[in-house]
Amino acid sequence: xxxxxxxxxxxxLLFTSLAGCSDNDEQVNTKDNQQSEKKDGDSAVxxxxxxxxxxxxxGYNANAQPKQDAPTILRLEEKLNVDFDIWQMPQENFDxxxxxxxxxxxxxxxxxxxIKDIPNYQKQGILGxxxxxxxxxxxxxLTATYNEYSPDGAVxxxxxxxxxxxxxxxxxxxxxxxxxxxxxxxxxxxxxxDKVPETLEEFExxxxxxxxxxxxxxxEKDTYGMSDYAQCMIYGAFGIGNMSKPKYAGTGIMLxxxxxxxxxxxxxxxxxxxxxxxxxxxxxIIDPEFVTSEDTSGYWAVSEAFQxxxxxxxxxxxxxxxxxxxxxxxxxxxxxxxxxxxxxxxEYVFGTPPVGPEGLSGTSTSGYxxxxxxxxxxxxxxxxxxxxxxxxxxxxxxxxxxxxxxxxLIHHGIEGLTFEYDENGKAQTLxxxxxxxxxxxxxxxxxxxxxxxxxxxxxxxxxxxxxxNPYNKVLVSPTEEYSQYKSDLRRxxxxxxxxxxxxxxxxxxxxxxxxxxLENGGQEVQDAIQREWMANQN
Amino acid sequence: xxxxxxxxxxxxxxxxxxxxxILSITIIIPFMQVxxxxxxxxxxxxxxxxxxxxxxxxxxxxxxxxxxxxIWSGYMNTxxxxxxxxxxxxxxxxxxAYPLSKRYLPYRNMWTGLIxxxxxxxxxxxxxxxxxKNLGMLNSLTALILPGLISAYNMIIMRNYFxxxxxxxxxxxxxxxxxxxxxxxxxxxxxxKPIIATVSLWYGVHHWNSWFHSMIxxxxxxxxxxxxxxxxxxxxxxxxxxxxxxxxxxxxNSETMKMAALVVATLPIICVYPFIQKYFVKGVMVGxxxx
Numbered sequence: 001x002x003x004x005x006x007x008x009x010x011x012x013l014l015f016t017s018l019a020g021c022s023d024n025d026e027q028v029n030t031k032d033n034q035q036s037e038k039k040d041g042d043s044a045v046x047x048x049x050x051x052x053x054x055x056x057x058x059g060y061n062a063n064a065q066p067k068q069d070a071p072t073i074l075r076l077e078e079k080l081n082v083d084f085d086i087w088q089m090p091q092e093n094f095d096x097x098x099x100x101x102x103x104x105x106x107x108x109x110x111x112x113x114x115i116k117d118i119p120n121y122q123k124q125g126i127l128g129x130x131x132x133x134x135x136x137x138x139x140x141x142l143t144a145t146y147n148e149y150s151p152d153g154a155v156x157x158x159x160x161x162x163x164x165x166x167x168x169x170x171x172x173x174x175x176x177x178x179x180x181x182x183x184x185x186x187x188x189x190x191x192x193x194d195k196v197p198e199t200l201e202e203f204e205x206x207x208x209x210x211x212x213x214x215x216x217x218x219x220e221k222d223t224y225g226m227s228d229y230a231q232c233m234i235y236g237a238f239g240i241g242n243m244s245k246p247k248y249a250g251t252g253i254m255l256x257x258x259x260x261x262x263x264x265x266x267x268x269x270x271x272x273x274x275x276x277x278x279x280x281x282x283x284x285i286i287d288p289e290f291v292t293s294e295d296t297s298g299y300w301a302v303s304e305a306f307q308x309x310x311x312x313x314x315x316x317x318x319x320x321x322x323x324x325x326x327x328x329x330x331x332x333x334x335x336x337x338x339x340x341x342x343x344x345x346x347e348y349v350f351g352t353p354p355v356g357p358e359g360l361s362g363t364s365t366s367g368y369x370x371x372x373x374x375x376x377x378x379x380x381x382x383x384x385x386x387x388x389x390x391x392x393x394x395x396x397x398x399x400x401x402x403x404x405x406x407x408x409l410i411h412h413g414i415e416g417l418t419f420e421y422d423e424n425g426k427a428q429t430l431x432x433x434x435x436x437x438x439x440x441x442x443x444x445x446x447x448x449x450x451x452x453x454x455x456x457x458x459x460x461x462x463x464x465x466x467x468x469n470p471y472n473k474v475l476v477s478p479t480e481e482y483s484q485y486k487s488d489l490r491r492x493x494x495x496x497x498x499x500x501x502x503x504x505x506x507x508x509x510x511x512x513x514x515x516x517x518l519e520n521g522g523q524e525v526q527d528a529i530q531r532e533w534m535a536n537q538n
Numbered sequence: 539x540x541x542x543x544x545x546x547x548x549x550x551x552x553x554x555x556x557x558x559x560i561l562s563i564t565i566i567i568p569f570m571q572v573x574x575x576x577x578x579x580x581x582x583x584x585x586x587x588x589x590x591x592x593x594x595x596x597x598x599x600x601x602x603x604x605x606x607x608x609i610w611s612g613y614m615n616t617x618x619x620x621x622x623x624x625x626x627x628x629x630x631x632x633x634x635a636y637p638l639s640k641r642y643l644p645y646r647n648m649w650t651g652l653i654x655x656x657x658x659x660x661x662x663x664x665x666x667x668x669x670x671k672n673l674g675m676l677n678s679l680t681a682l683i684l685p686g687l688i689s690a691y692n693m694i695i696m697r698n699y700f701x702x703x704x705x706x707x708x709x710x711x712x713x714x715x716x717x718x719x720x721x722x723x724x725x726x727x728x729x730x731k732p733i734i735a736t737v738s739l740w741y742g743v744h745h746w747n748s749w750f751h752s753m754i755x756x757x758x759x760x761x762x763x764x765x766x767x768x769x770x771x772x773x774x775x776x777x778x779x780x781x782x783x784x785x786x787x788x789x790x791n792s793e794t795m796k797m798a799a800l801v802v803a804t805l806p807i808i809c810v811y812p813f814i815q816k817y818f819v820k821g822v823m824v825g826x827x828x829x
C-alpha cells in the first residue's frame with residue numbers, strides 16, 4: 001500500500017513537471033519548416049542577419065488574441081528577418097495585467113497606450129527615447145502624411161513627455177468627427193416641425209411637445225424628449241465642451257480663458273446648463289431614467305430608449321454607428337437595423353447641436369490624438385529593432401511604393417486568405433469581427449490618407465451628418481493626484497449633477513458644491529495638472 | 539396515535555414554502571432572461587421588458603459560439619484544470635489535514651498556527667507572479683494548479699472533521715496491525731465522503747470559475763481557460779472606447795452571441811451539481827460505528 005501511494009505521487013509529480021515545460025521548441029520547428037518550404041519571393045529583405053531579432057509586440061488593441069503562427073505574421077517575420085513575440089493581453093484588465101508583468105521585470109519592445117498614460121510609464125523608467133529626427137529620417141512618407149493631416153504639428157507633441165519623444169503617435173480619423181445628433185423625424189412631423197430644431201429655444205419647444213403632444217400618436221403619454229446621451233449638447237450650448245454623461249461630470253477638463261486646463265464642472269456656463277436642465281426636468285422633458293442611462297444593455301452606442309420610442313433625441317454615438325449601406329443591408333450598423341425592425345413606420349434624421357443664448361454650440365469629439373505606440377528601453381537599446389519597425393511602418397504608408405507586399409501585409413494580411421480586392425481595386429476583408437486581429441493584422445499604424453480612401457463612402461457620410469465641434473478635447477497628462485482622487489471626484493460630480501437636474505437640490509446648491517469639490521481633491525488635482533501642462537508647453 | 543398538525547404548523551409551512559418559491563423565482567428569472575436572449579435576434583434584445591420566453595428564435599448566437607475555437611480550447615483547458623486540479627487539491631489537503639488532526643503530532647499547534655498565518659498574510663500579487671515565473675511555470679496550465687494547491691481554509695475544515703471521528707477507530711485498526719496509510723485510505727477516508735465531497739465541490743467550482751490566474755500567467759490564446767475567454771467576450775463593447783477604428787466599431791459581438799457563450803459556459807457546472815448535492819445532505823457517520 002505504502003509503495004503504491006508513493007509511486008503514484010511520484011508519477012503525478014513527474015507529469016506536472018513535464019507539463020511545466022512549454023512547447024516553445026515545437027513552435028520554432030514548425031516555423032522553420034514553413035520558412036524552408038516557402039521560397040524567398042523577393043529581395044526586399046535588405047540583408048540576411050544570422051539570427052532573426054526577437055521583437056516583443058504589444059502594439060495593438062487587445063480586443064482579440066493574435067495567433068503566433070498566423071500566416072501573415074510568419075510572412076512578415078520572414079521578410080523582416082525578425083521573430084515577433086506577440087504579447088497576449090486582456091482588454092478589460094489591461095492595466096492590471098500589464099503592470100504586473102512590468103513589475104516582474106518583463107517588458108515588450110513596443111506597446112500601445114492612451115497618450116495620457118505616458119507619464120506613468122515614463123516614471124517607471126521603461127520608456128526609451130525615440131528622437132523625432134529618427135522618425136523624420138527613416139519615414140519620409142509617413143512624416144509628410146502626418147504633417148498634412150496635422151498642420152499645426154500637434155501630432156509630434158503627442159508621444160512627448162517633458163520634451164522627450166518616446167514613440168510613434170497614432171492618428172484617429174474618427175476622433176475628428178463630432179457625436180451625431182439624432183432626431184425622430186416622424187415625431188417632428190407630428191408636432192409640426194418641418195426642419196430640425198437649431199437653437200436652444202427650439203430644442204426646448206420641440207422636446208416639450210415630444211413629451212406632452214403625443215408625438216407617436218398612440219394616445220398615451222409614454223414619451224419623453226431626451227435622456228442622458230443628449231445632455232452633452234446642452235452643456236455645449238453654454239460653452240462647456242466634451243462634457244459627457246453625468247457619470248463623468250466630475251472629471252471633465254477644458255481650457256479656461258487663460259488657456260489653462262481646469263475642471264469643466266467649476267466653469268461659468270456649467271451653472272446655467274444645469275439650471276436649464278433642471279427646468280427641463282421639471283417640465284418632464286428629460287426622462288427620469290436618465291440617471292441609469294438610456295443605454296440599458298449591450299453595445300454602448302445603441303440607445304435602447306431611442307430605439308424603443310421612449311425618447312425622440314439622442315446623441316453620443318458617432319456617424320459609423322448609424323452607417324446605412326446603400327448597397328448591402330448586411331453591412332448596416334446595429335442602430336440602423338434595430339430601428340428599422342422596431343419602428344417600421346419611424347424615421348430618424350440628423351441634426352446639429354443647439355445654439356445657446358450667447359451663440360455657443362458644440363458637442364463632443366474624442367480628438368484625433370488619443371493613442372501612441374511607445375518604444376521601451378529594451379527596444380531603443382538595439383538600433384536594428386527601431387530601424388526595422390520604422391521601415392515596416394514607412395512602407396505601409398500610401399505613397400511609398402518600395403514594397404507593395406509589405407503594404408498589404410500590414411493593413412490586410414495575405415490576398416486570397418484574409419482579404420481580396422473588389423472591382424474598384426479596394427481591399428475587402430474576408431474576416432468577420434475581430435478575426436483580423438487574430439490573424440495577425442496587429443502591426444498597423446493608422447494611415448489617415450489610406451483610411452479615407454478605403455472607407456471613402458463611410459467618411460463622406462460622416463462629413464455629411466457629423467456636426468462640427470469647436471471644442472477641442474484637452475489632452476492633459478494625468479498625474480498621480482488624478483489617479484488618487486479620480487473616483488472620488490467622479491462620484492461627487494455625478495451626485496451633484498444628478499441632484500440638481502432632478503430638483504432634489506435647488507440650483508443654489510451648485511455654489512455650495514464647488515468649494516466642497518475643490519477642497520476634496522479638486523483643487524489639488526487641478527494644480528498638479530496645470531503644473532504638468534506648463535512643463536509640457538515648453 | 540396519529541400526530542395531528544396544528545394550524546401553527548400549517549402557517550409555518552406555508553410561510554417557508556412561499557419564501558422558498560420566491561427565492562427560487564429570483565434565481566430562475568435572470569437565468570431565463572439569459573437563455574431567451576441567447577436565442578433572440580438583436581432587435582428583440584434592444585426592446586424593453588422582461589424576456590422570459592423567446593418570441594423569435596435565432597440560432598445565430600450559438601452558431602457563432604460553436605464556431606469559436608477559443609471557446610472549445612478554453613473548455614478543454616478548464617475541464618483539465620478542474621479535474622486534475624481538484625484531484626490533486628483534495629489529495630494534498632487530506633495528506634495535510636490528517637496529521638494535523640492527530641493529538642500526538644509533535645508541535646501540532648505550531649504547525650496549525652503557521653498555516654492559519656498564511657490565511658491572513660501573503661506575499662501579494664507581484665511576488666507570486668515572480669515566483670511562478672522563476673519556477674518556469676509561466677504559460678503552462680500547471681501555473682493554474684500548483685499555486686494554491688492547498689487552501690488553508692479547506693484544510694482546516696478537513697482537519698476539524700477528522701478530529702471529530704472517534705479515536706477508537708484508529709486504535710482498533712492498529713490492534714489489527716494496520717499502518718498509518720492503511721488506516722487513512724481504508725478506514726478514515728471512506729468515512730469522510732461528505733467532507734471530501736464538500737471540499738471537492740469547493741475546489742472544483744473555484745477552478746471552474748477562476749479567470750484571474752489565467753489572465754496573468756497564461757499568454758497563449760489556446761491555453762486560456764473558459765471563464766477568461768467568456769470575460770473577453772462579455773466585456774466587448776460595454777465601455778465606449780476612445781479612438782476605435784471603423785473596423786473595430788463594426789466588429790462588436792452581439793448580445794445574442796454573448797449570452798449564448800454564457801449559457802454554453804455555465805450549463806455543465808449546473809448539470810454536475812445535482813449529483814454532488816446528496817453528499818451534503820448525508821449525515822457524517824453513515825455506515826461506520828453504530829452506537
